[in-house]
Amino acid sequence: MALPNKSRVIEFLTAYPNGAPVWKLAEYLNSRPDSAIQTLRIMGARGEVLMVKEEKTRADSVWMLAKTSKVVTPPIFRAMEILGAMQATARANQLQPEFAE
Numbered sequence: 001m002a003l004p005n006k007s008r009v010i011e012f013l014t015a016y017p018n019g020a021p022v023w024k025l026a027e028y029l030n031s032r033p034d035s036a037i038q039t040l041r042i043m044g045a046r047g048e049v050l051m052v053k054e055e056k057t058r059a060d061s062v063w064m065l066a067k068t069s070k071v072v073t074p075p076i077f078r079a080m081e082i083l084g085a086m087q088a089t090a091r092a093n094q095l096q097p098e099f100a101e
Helices: 006-014 022-029 033-045 075-095
Strands: 049-053 062-065
Touching (some): 022 033
16 A cells, blocks of 8 residues: 655654654644544554654654664653652652651
């Protein structure tokens, strides 16, 4: 199955190495987000692109080229993961009683 927008999707995502939301891609392609999502899903099944972050609305989901992602989480998402881990540690420390000497 040939994808008419494939080269334009690759061109667009090359400019966004950390990924871009579907709505932004749809604006670039001058199409609806549903059409862009369908193209991305087909390309994703082929291993050409991958979803970096899934949001509640499909148009806000972030996608990137698979070849530019070296199994490295983009910095902004890595920062969010670290913050979550720090908050979990802080909560765990609050639950433990302090021992007096």
